[in-house]
Structures are given as C-alpha cells and as structure tokens.
Amino acid sequence: MKGWIEKYLSVVRMTWIQTLEYKANTIVGAFAIFSGLAIEFLIWKQVFQAQGATEIRGFTFNGLIAYIFLCMIVGQLKSSWATSIEMIESIRTGELNKYLIRPVSFFTYHFMMFVGHNSLFYIVYTTILILFPIMLPGFAFMTNLHVGGFIMALLLSIYLSYAIYYCMVCFAFWFGEVRSLVIAYNISNIVLSGQIIPLRLFPDTARDIIYLTPLQYLVDFPVSIATNQLPMELWLPKMAVSFAWCVAMTLAGAVIYRAGIRVYGGFGA
Amino acid sequence: MPIRVNALSKHFRLFKREAGLSGAFRSFFNRKYEDFHALREISLDIEDGEILGILGENGAGKTTLIKLLVGLLHPSSGQVDINSFTPWNRKTAFLKQISVVMGQKNQLWWDIPASESFLLNQKIYEIEKTEYDRRLKELVELLAVEKKLNVQVRRLSLGERMKMEIIAALLHNPKIVLLDEPTIGLDVVSQSKIREFVKYYNQQYGTTFLITSHYMHDIEALCKRVFVIHAGKSLYDGNFKELINRVNPRRKLQFEFSEIPNSGMLDSLGNEFEFELKDTFLRAELPDSDLTRLVTQLFKLSSPASITLEDLPVEDTMRSFFANPEQFLQ
Amino acid sequence: MEDSVRRYISLWWSLFQNSLTRDMEFKANFLGGLFVDVIFYGIQFFFFSVIYSYVDAIGVFTKEDVMIFLIVTFLTDTLYMFFFAGNLFNLNRWMVRGDLDFFLLKPVHSQFLVSFRYIKSYAVVSLVILSILLVSRVVIYSQPVPLLNWAAFIISLGLGWIIWYGVEFIISTSCFWFKNFSVSGWLSHEILKFSTRPDSIYTGLFRKVLLSAIPMILIVSIPTRILLYGPDIKYLGWQLIVALVFLINSRIIWKKGLLRYESASS
Numbered sequence: 001m002k003g004w005i006e007k008y009l010s011v012v013r014m015t016w017i018q019t020l021e022y023k024a025n026t027i028v029g030a031f032a033i034f035s036g037l038a039i040e041f042l043i044w045k046q047v048f049q050a051q052g053a054t055e056i057r058g059f060t061f062n063g064l065i066a067y068i069f070l071c072m073i074v075g076q077l078k079s080s081w082a083t084s085i086e087m088i089e090s091i092r093t094g095e096l097n098k099y100l101i102r103p104v105s106f107f108t109y110h111f112m113m114f115v116g117h118n119s120l121f122y123i124v125y126t127t128i129l130i131l132f133p134i135m136l137p138g139f140a141f142m143t144n145l146h147v148g149g150f151i152m153a154l155l156l157s158i159y160l161s162y163a164i165y166y167c168m169v170c171f172a173f174w175f176g177e178v179r180s181l182v183i184a185y186n187i188s189n190i191v192l193s194g195q196i197i198p199l200r201l202f203p204d205t206a207r208d209i210i211y212l213t214p215l216q217y218l219v220d221f222p223v224s225i226a227t228n229q230l231p232m233e234l235w236l237p238k239m240a241v242s243f244a245w246c247v248a249m250t251l252a253g254a255v256i257y258r259a260g261i262r263v264y265g266g267f268g269a
Numbered sequence: 270m271p272i273r274v275n276a277l278s279k280h281f282r283l284f285k286r287e288a289g290l291s292g293a294f295r296s297f298f299n300r301k302y303e304d305f306h307a308l309r310e311i312s313l314d315i316e317d318g319e320i321l322g323i324l325g326e327n328g329a330g331k332t333t334l335i336k337l338l339v340g341l342l343h344p345s346s347g348q349v350d351i352n353s354f355t356p357w358n359r360k361t362a363f364l365k366q367i368s369v370v371m372g373q374k375n376q377l378w379w380d381i382p383a384s385e386s387f388l389l390n391q392k393i394y395e396i397e398k399t400e401y402d403r404r405l406k407e408l409v410e411l412l413a414v415e416k417k418l419n420v421q422v423r424r425l426s427l428g429e430r431m432k433m434e435i436i437a438a439l440l441h442n443p444k445i446v447l448l449d450e451p452t453i454g455l456d457v458v459s460q461s462k463i464r465e466f467v468k469y470y471n472q473q474y475g476t477t478f479l480i481t482s483h484y485m486h487d488i489e490a491l492c493k494r495v496f497v498i499h500a501g502k503s504l505y506d507g508n509f510k511e512l513i514n515r516v517n518p519r520r521k522l523q524f525e526f527s528e529i530p531n532s533g534m535l536d537s538l539g540n541e542f543e544f545e546l547k548d549t550f551l552r553a554e555l556p557d558s559d560l561t562r563l564v565t566q567l568f569k570l571s572s573p574a575s576i577t578l579e580d581l582p583v584e585d586t587m588r589s590f591f592a593n594p595e596q597f598l599q
Numbered sequence: 600m601e602d603s604v605r606r607y608i609s610l611w612w613s614l615f616q617n618s619l620t621r622d623m624e625f626k627a628n629f630l631g632g633l634f635v636d637v638i639f640y641g642i643q644f645f646f647f648s649v650i651y652s653y654v655d656a657i658g659v660f661t662k663e664d665v666m667i668f669l670i671v672t673f674l675t676d677t678l679y680m681f682f683f684a685g686n687l688f689n690l691n692r693w694m695v696r697g698d699l700d701f702f703l704l705k706p707v708h709s710q711f712l713v714s715f716r717y718i719k720s721y722a723v724v725s726l727v728i729l730s731i732l733l734v735s736r737v738v739i740y741s742q743p744v745p746l747l748n749w750a751a752f753i754i755s756l757g758l759g760w761i762i763w764y765g766v767e768f769i770i771s772t773s774c775f776w777f778k779n780f781s782v783s784g785w786l787s788h789e790i791l792k793f794s795t796r797p798d799s800i801y802t803g804l805f806r807k808v809l810l811s812a813i814p815m816i817l818i819v820s821i822p823t824r825i826l827l828y829g830p831d832i833k834y835l836g837w838q839l840i841v842a843l844v845f846l847i848n849s850r851i852i853w854k855k856g857l858l859r860y861e862s863a864s865s
Binding site for chain 2: 606609610614620621624625697700703705706707858861
C-alpha cells in the first residue's frame with residue numbers, strides 16, 4: 001500500500017514540476033474562470049434590472065451570482081477533459097503500450113496526472129473560497145458543517161466526473177476518434193450540470209430528466225450544500241446516491257476497458 | 270552560389286533550471302540565465318558544386334551553423350554572404366535557391382500522398398508546370414519511387430519517406446542543399462542508394478551539398494572536404510583523407526610468403542618493425558612510410574604469394590579522433 | 600502588387616485543395632466535428648431560452664433578435680475555424696517542435712503561411728447550413744430587412760472577422776515571448792467569450808474597452824445590429840479603423856517575434 005501511494009504521488013510531483021516550468025500557462029489557467037463569471041454577472045444584472053425583480057425563483061441577485069461563482073469553481077476543479085483527450089490519443093497512437101508494459105494502472109496514472117495538473121487551481125480557488133464568506137457574508141459556508149459537507153460532495157464530484165470521462169475514453173478502443181464525443185459531452189455538461197445556470201431555473205421537464213442522471217451530482221449538489229439550499233436531512237441520502245454513481249461508473253469503466261484491451265491492436269507504436 | 274562565412278559567432282541565453290520540485294518552484298519566481306557559446310568565430314568558404322561534410326559531436330554547433338547558413342537564426346556577430354544574399358534577410362529570391370532536408374523531421378504531410386505535397390511545393394516555389402513535370406519525372410525515376418507516389422506518407426517505409434523528402438527538397442532546383450543526417454535510421458541498402466543519388470545529382474547539376482552525418486561512410490563516400498566543429502570552434506577544414514591520415518596514418522598489410530624465410534632474417538626485421546607472423550602470413554599495422562620500407566625488405570627476403578593493403582575502418586578512426594580531437598591537430 | 604495578390608490567392612486555393620485531400624482521409628473527424636457543432640449550437644440556444652424565460656429583452660435585443668445574434672455568432676466562429684483555427688492554434692506547437700523552420704524556409708510571406716497553411720475544409724458544411732438558417736430566420740423576422748442591410752452586414756461581418764484574426768494572431772504570437780505558451784488557445788477563447796453575448800450587457804468603461812482595446816463588440820454584435828436595425832456608417836467606419844490597427848499590429852508583432860525566435864532558439 002505504501003509503495004502504491006508513493007508511486008502515484010511521484011506522478012503528482014512530476015506534474016507540478018512540469019506545470020511550474022511554464023509560467024504563462026499556470027497564470028492563465030488559474031484565472032480563466034473570471035471572464036465567464038463577468039459575463040454571467042452582466043447578463044443577470046440586465047435581467048434583474050429589466051424585470052425590476054428582487055428575486056427569481058428564490059434567488060436574489062447577489063445570491064445567484066454567489067451560486068454561479070461557486071458552480072464555476074467546482075466545474076473547473078472537476079473537469080478532466082484535457083486529460084481525457086490525452087488518454088484517447090495514447091490509445092489511438094499506441095502510446096498506451098507505455099502503460100501496459102509498466103506496473104501502473106492507466107486509470108490511476110491519469111487520475112493522478114489530472115489531480116496534479118489541477119492542484120495549482122486548487123490552491124488559487126481555495127484562497128478564493130476562504131475569502132468568500134468574508135467578502136460576501138451570508139451566501140455560503142454558514143457553518144463548519146457546510147464546509148465539511150461541501151468538501152465531501154466535491155471529492156465525490158471530482159471522482160465521479162473522472163469516471164464518466166474514463167468510460168468515454170475507453171470507447172476509443174473501438175472507434176479510435178472519440179474526441180468529438182468527449183468535447184460534445186464537455187460542452188453540454190457546462191450547461192446541463194448547472195454550471196452557468198442553476199438547475200433550479202431550468203424548465204421543469206428538462207430538470208426532471210437531468211435529475212435521473214449523475215449530472216446533478218457534479219456541480220449542483222456540492223454548491224447547493226455550500227449555499228445552504230439543500231435541507232441537511234437530504235445530505236446523507238444524496239451522498240449515498242452520488243457514491244453509488246461513482247461505484248457504478250467505475251465498474252462500467254472497468255468492464256469497457258477490459259473488453260477494449262482485447263480488441264486493442266497496439267497500433268502505430 | 271559561393272558561400273562566404275566570416276568570423277561567425279552565435280551565443281544563446283539559456284534558462285538555468287534548478288533540480289527538483291523546490292528548484293522548479295524557485296525558478297518559477299526567479300529565473301537565472303547563463304550564456305552559451307554555440308559558435309565562435311567560424312570562417313568558411315564553399316565553392317559551387319562542392320560536397321562539404323560538416324562533422325562534430327552532438328552539441329558541437331553543427332545545427333546552429335546550418336540554421337545560420339539558411340537564415341533561420343541571426344548571428345551574434347560575423348557575416349555570411351551567399352551570392353551577395355545575407356541569409357537571415359530571407360529574401361524570396363534567396364529562399365528559392367536553397368533547400369533543407371532534415372532526417373529527423375519531415376516537411377511532407379503525414380496523412381496524404383507525397384504527390385500532393387509536391388504539388389503544393391510547385392505553387393509555393395512557383396515552378397513552371399512543364400519544368401515541374403520534367404523534374405518530378407526525373408527525380409522519381411532516379412530514386413525509383415514511381416509506384417509510391419500516391420501512397421499516404423504514413424504508409425511508406427522510412428527509406429521511401431526519406432527519398433520523398435529529398436524529392437520535395439529538390440523540385441525547385443536549388444543551388445544549395447543542406448542534408449542534416451539524411452540517412453539516420455535507414456538500413457544499409459537505403460543508405461547507399463541515397464549516397465549514390467546525391468553523388469550522381471551533384472555531378473549532373475553542380476549543386477552544392479552541405480552534409481552532416483554520424484555515419485562516417487556517408488562522409489567518406491561523398492565528401493572530399495570536411496569541416497570539423499568542436500565546442501563551437503572550427504577545428505579542421507580540408508581533405509577528409511588527410512584528416513584520417515593525421516589521426517591514424519597506419520594501414521593494414523598482409524603479406525603471404527611463397528616460402529617461409531629463415532627466422533634469423535625475420536628476427537632482425539622484428540627489431541625494426543612491429544608485426545605478427547602466423548603460418549605463411551605476415552600482418553602489420555603501420556604508417557605508410559614504414560610500410561614502404563618493410564615491403565621493400567620483405568621483397569628481398571622472399572617473393573610474395575599475395576599482398577593486400579587496406580585502410581583501417583573509418584568509424585574507428587573518427588571515434589578515436591573525437592575522443593580527443595585537439596591532440597591530433599597540434 | 601496585382602500579381603502578388605493573384606499569386607497569394609492561387610496559393611491559398613492550393614492550400615485549400617491540399618487540406619481538403621487530407622480531410623477526406625478522415626471521415627470520422629468530419630462527422631465528429633459536425634456533431635460537436637450541433638451540440639454546441641443546441642446548448643447555446645438552450646442557454647438563451649432559459650434566460651429569456653425570465654426576461655423579454657436584454658437592452659435592444661429581444662428573444663427573436665438574440666436567436667439571430669446567435670446564428671451570426673456561429674457563422675463568425677465557423678468562418679474563423681475554416682480559415683485560421685488549424686493554424687494559429689498550432690503556432691505554439693510548431694514552434695516547440697521546430698516545424699516553424701519549414702515555414703520560414705519557404706519563399707512565401709511567413710505570416711501568410713502560418714495563418715493559412717491548413718484550412719479546415721469541413722467547416723464549409725456548417726457554413727452552408729448556418730447561412731441557410733440565418734436567411735430563413737431573417738425572412739420571418741418581425742420587421743422587413745432590406746437588401747441594403749444585407750450588403751452592409753456582409754462588409755461588417757468581414758471586418759469583424761479580420762478583427763478576430765488580429766486579436767487571435769497577437770495572442771498566439773505571444774508564444775515567442777513565453778516558453779511553451781500552449782494555453783494561448785484557451786486564453787483567446789476566454790477573451791472571445793465576450794463577443795458571444797449581446798453587447799447591451801456591457802456598459803460604462805467596460806463597454807469602451809470592448810469597443811477599442813479588446814474590440815469584442817465589433818465582432819458579432821455590430822454586424823447583427825447592422826443587419827437588423829440598418830447600416831450605420833459610424834459603426835462601419837470604426838470597425839474599419841480597428842481592423843486596420845489590429846492588422847498592422849499583427850505585422851509588427853510577428854516581425855518582432857520572429858526576430859526573437861531567430862536570435863534565441865537553438
């Protein structure tokens with residue numbers, strides 16, 4: 001077990017060295033969400049002004065912006081689409097052989113790479129999150145319990161998101177070029193998981209359909225906990241469902257990977 | 270297009286990286302640089318129609334020199350004049366006269382047949398249609414790749430791909446061609462095909478070739494003259510055979526006696542020369558002057574059944590040269 | 600001058616044919632690209648229909664206007680994709696891997712070659728679909744749209760396209776100054792996001808910035824305004840000036856960048 005941990009921690013360490021090497025990339029990556037946030041802020045300001053409303057479906061303007069802001073941070077932290085594209089490439093070009101002949105797991109290795117690359121964002125975003133209740137008091141993280149619940153839900157979200165991407169990645173064994181699938185999922189995910197409009201504002205049918213999928217656990221769930229919009233008695237049952245989705249997606253990924261590796265030709269290499 | 274290089278120097282500012290994670294972290298905030306002298310005061314004249322070999326170990330400055338000659342880099346000081354063009358001004362008229370083939374990079378588009386990339390080069394270099402057709406036909410025949418023209422580049426063998434790269438580079442009939450490791454990774458047959466082609470093409474068209482290669486056979490077969498760079502400095506400029514002679518002037522002699530001479534005579538020879546005797550064969554590795562004297566003496570002793578004289582392998586010679594280049598050129 | 604214009608047009612045509620030949624090799628990419636486009640369009644329409652379920656108009660843009668605005672956004676995006684996405688996006692990679700050397704060795708303006716080398720030929724299909732969609736939406740628009748609006752719109756769209764090119768080119772070219780600037784695509788995506796929302800949401804100083812230094816409003820909003828509300832010579836003139844300034848700057852920065860590349864790389 002200790003060896004296992006050390007092995008994968010060294011992957012994380014490697015990605016840090018690599019990330020630090022490229023200053024500009026790091027800086028752009030850490031602050032990328034702010035342009036999206038600015039646009040959301042301006043649009044909703046117009047909407048609230050035009051309607052002369054103080055509340056839309058229970059959201060005040062500030063409450064809505066705080067909610068969207070948190071959603072964007074969570075969305076950024078959980079999104080492993082860049083890692084997924086790399087994984088597809090390695091299956092397509094036969095670079096996967098590199099993992100097959102070494103005692104590492106394709107799944108875990110890339111999960112650690114993803115965590116490593118993202119950890120600089122974690123640092124920046126954690127700072128923002130700590131400042132959040134100080135700058136905008138009363139919108140999020142009312143108690144320590146909320147902080148704890150948020151972190152739990154966030155960890156589940158990060159893992160679940162990766163496991164979903166992984167299932168899609170493994171289709172590359174059959175179809176080679178599945179980047180479009182991943183990109184299409186990524187684009188629709190940004191809206192459908194509630195990353196730029198809260199799920200609560202969706203038309204009812206659309207929302208009901210989304211509630212049947214794991215999508216609500218990716219962004220909406222952790223943020224609803226943080227902003228105290230989910231009654232506490234629902235936390236544990238929802239976490240259980242989220243956890244069940246994690247298990248289901250991991251199993252699905254493993255099954256698809258096993259079947260895929262049989263048809264894998266080791267092309268190119 | 271004669272090439273005149275005068276006191277050419279180039280240094281780079283290199284980012285000095287510290288080791289480890291904490292080093293990476295420190296470098297993130299505070300970068301240190303150091304100067305690296307890739308070329309120092311290089312002077313060189315190349316005449317039309319020459320095939321010049323540029324030799325040097327990895328990192329000696331060969332690539333920097335080539336990049337300066339084709340105008341991809343600006344020098345720190347010094348001049349290059351190629352038929353009154355300065356390469357780094359990259360005038361269209363100049364670029365139409367040169368070409369570069371890099372063994373480890375390809376300009377051909379991976380996923381489509383080479384013929385498509387040739388067609389594109391026709392447009393880019395503004396080659397007249399009839400001229401283009403004529404040259405393409407000739408080059409394709411010379412390199413025997415008629416049947417591969419319409420095959421996607423990714424499906425070609427390494428040797429075929431290199432031939433296509435060479436065609437792409439020669440279509441516009443450049444006056445100067447730079448071949449950077451043209452035979453790297455190729456099998457022995459393909460290597461010699463490419464060598465023969467370069468030799469033939471050079472004689473036919475009087476095109477100047479500058480070649481860098483780690484295969485000494487390439488250099489031996491193609492270049493009369495070589496230019497040796499070591500740690501950015503010019504170390505030798507002249508005949509390749511002479512360089513070999515200076516490094517290792519010895520040759521291998523095998524003398525077969527028709528009848529074994531008496532041992533006393535041989536013993537006295539043995540005091541003067543170093544050789545080895547086995548059955549009726551005498552073998553020696555000596556400089557030419559000694560060899561001449563030895564052979565004269567041997568003829569006095571006995572008439573030979575056979576004599577062979579051969580050079581030592583070039584690869585070995587050059588390896589010992591690069592192990593300590595200054596020593597041989599005092 | 601005329602000769603070299605003709606030469607470069609014919610050169611572009613060869614590059615296009617060359618790219619088309621390659622794209623034909625990958626049917627899956629072609630279908631995949633179309634699939635992504637359709638999802639992207641659908642999601643954007645969905646986003647705005649949710650917003651407009653809570654509001655009647657954002658500034659001058661009613662729901663009907665915004666749908667046309669969106670089609671113009673996609674059209675601009677596809678135009679950009681078609682011409683430049685295969686190139687500027689890859690500049691950093693070409694530089695890191697040394698492929699840029701091959702471009703510089705060709706007797707053609709290097710900025711032309713790095714801007715137009717690979718044309719994403721399959722974007723043609725999206726271009727056709729979007730044009731049809733645009734015309735059909737405008738035909739059923741609540742106000743009549745005269746031909747003059749169309750003519751001015753096409754000019755305005757073209758100018759917007761040049762401005763986009765200028766902005767993107769300048770961002771991509773910064774890879775000469777930053778070592779391995781692989782996120783340039785990401786950065787420009789973040790900046791260009793501002794062009795994909797109707798300009799009524801931008802007010803005050805921010806609006807002034809988006810009209811000049813980071814001219815995002817000029818890319819989609821102004822062409823849409825001209826199409827729906829009629830040509831405005833002030834807007835067109837300003838677009839022309841900004842387009843020229845960005846083109847000239849792209850030339851200057853490219854030359855400076857090359858100089859740096861040539862004296863720094865090994």
